[in-house]
Amino acid sequence: MRLSYPTNIRIIRVPCSGKVDIIHILRAFEKGADGVCVVGCIEGDCHFKTGNFRARKRVEQARKLLESVGVGGERVKMYNLSSGEGPLFARYATEIVDIVKALGPNPIKRFKKNAA
Amino acid sequence: MIVAEKKPIEEIIEQVEDCEKLLILGCNECVTVCEAGGKKEVGVLASALRMYFLNQGKEVRIDEVTLERQCDHEYLEEIREVADQYDAIVSLACGVGVQFVAEKYHSQRVYPGVNTCFLGATEQRGLWTERCQACGTCILAYTAGICPISRCAKRLLNGPCGGSSNGKCEINPELDCAWQLIIDRLKALGRLEDYEKLLEIKDWSTDRAGGPRKVIREDVQI
Numbered sequence: 001m002r003l004s005y006p007t008n009i010r011i012i013r014v015p016c017s018g019k020v021d022i023i024h025i026l027r028a029f030e031k032g033a034d035g036v037c038v039v040g041c042i043e044g045d046c047h048f049k050t051g052n053f054r055a056r057k058r059v060e061q062a063r064k065l066l067e068s069v070g071v072g073g074e075r076v077k078m079y080n081l082s083s084g085e086g087p088l089f090a091r092y093a094t095e096i097v098d099i100v101k102a103l104g105p106n107p108i109k110r111f112k113k114n115a116a
Numbered sequence: 117m118i119v120a121e122k123k124p125i126e127e128i129i130e131q132v133e134d135c136e137k138l139l140i141l142g143c144n145e146c147v148t149v150c151e152a153g154g155k156k157e158v159g160v161l162a163s164a165l166r167m168y169f170l171n172q173g174k175e176v177r178i179d180e181v182t183l184e185r186q187c188d189h190e191y192l193e194e195i196r197e198v199a200d201q202y203d204a205i206v207s208l209a210c211g212v213g214v215q216f217v218a219e220k221y222h223s224q225r226v227y228p229g230v231n232t233c234f235l236g237a238t239e240q241r242g243l244w245t246e247r248c249q250a251c252g253t254c255i256l257a258y259t260a261g262i263c264p265i266s267r268c269a270k271r272l273l274n275g276p277c278g279g280s281s282n283g284k285c286e287i288n289p290e291l292d293c294a295w296q297l298i299i300d301r302l303k304a305l306g307r308l309e310d311y312e313k314l315l316e317i318k319d320w321s322t323d324r325a326g327g328p329r330k331v332i333r334e335d336v337q338i
Contacts, residue, residue, distance in 0.1 A: 023156065026163040065160070068125050069168035108170035 001086050005093035017041070017078075018051025025062040025076055032109050035075040035100035036062075039092065042080050052080060072103055117146035117237075118210040119244040120153060120230040125164055128206060131227045135176060135203035138165065140229070141195070141217065142182030143209035150244055152230045153208025155182040161208070161229060186213030192220050199224055235266075252322025252329060258315055260301035267294035273315040 014020055017040030028036050038059050040052035059078040067073035077099070079092045132138055140162045148154030162178045169176040179202070183191045186209035199205065204225035207214040211232040218226040235248040249266040255273070256263055265271050269287045275295030279286030283296040302308050322329070 021156075023159050023163065026160060026167070030163050030167055065125065065164050066167075069164050070171040071167050108167050111170050111173045111175070 003086055003090040005090040006097040008097060009093055016048050016051040017055035018048055020055050020058060022058045022062050029066065029071055029106060032106055032112060034106045035096055037077045037079055037096040039079045039081065042082050045082065071107060074103060075100060117149055118232060119150045119234050119236040120147050120210050120232045122152050122157065122230055123228065128229055129168060132204050132206060137177045137202045139179050139181060139202040139205045141205050141207045143186045143213050144182055144184045147209055147230060149238065157208055158182050187216055192216060253319055255315065260298045260305060262294055262297045262301060264294045264298065273318055
């Protein structure tokens with residue numbers, strides 16, 4: 001398929017989006033990530049039944065917390081797609097990069113030494 | 117167990133805004149089970165606070181420690197060596213833990229990170245309900261194992277009142293009438309005749325009405 005998507009995305013593989021905890025999302029921002037998107041399976045298609053629903057809730061919690069501490073809740077987003085939807089993944093990847101670019105860099109990096 | 121809820125982070129920030137070294141102190145007991153103040157919540161709060169301070173241009177050292185319990189001397193002693201290094205301690209334990217930390221580390225600023233709510237049970241994940249008010253004189257033997265003190269809005273000893281309809285309480289249509297539950301259970305136990313026995317006026321001096329309470333057990337004292 002040889003699809004291209006932005007190169008400034010770092011993919012972290014997890015066995016299920018339900019593995020992603022709020023602390024993982026927060027740590028990414030603390031280490032200097034400008035945005036985080038969690039990509040889970042289509043809702044209703046989770047191999048572990050409810051993993052992607054859990055992920056969605058945690059993304060929502062992280063969003064609220066990041067908003068409260070001034071980092072910006074829009075920097076975190078959840079997408080759902082199946083493993084066969086390569087073109088859609090490329091589109092989502094472009095979308096999140098555009099969203100984050102429009103928001104600018106993670107504000108804590110202005111003051112953080114040795115930011116990623 | 118003691119059920120608590122996380123305080124909004126804005127409220128915690130307001131208290132610790134001027135600090136440069138902070139200790140977030142979790143508790144491995146009740147507040148871990150009700151997901152308000154365990155190791156995980158300590159990590160989340162510490163991470164969020166670090167980002168908040170960095171965003172304000174302040175590099176604040178925020179350490180994370182979770183003790184086995186905060187309501188026992190022996191566990192609280194574990195932070196003896198480090199406690200005075202911090203400008204303040206945010207305790208995510210229940211009100212008991214927060215006060216015990218404050219008592220033990222007298223000259224240290226201590227703030228609560230949770231709102232302590234009640235003594236309750238985990239009905240399901242994410243749902244905790246009140247079961248006990250620690251009144252000091254348990255009457256569960258006479259009320260089919262269902263407590264009218266904690267579960268009846270009026271704390272009636274001989275209920276139900278006229279506000280009970282279709283098994284629900286008049287203050288909230290989702291709230292079970294404790295006395296309906298008691299009668300249903302007495303029926304199931306085949307002991308409905310117990311319902312006819314009147315409960316006498318309760319001795320409230322063992323409740324908060326008698327002032328702060330104390331349990332003294334000389335037999336276990338060393």
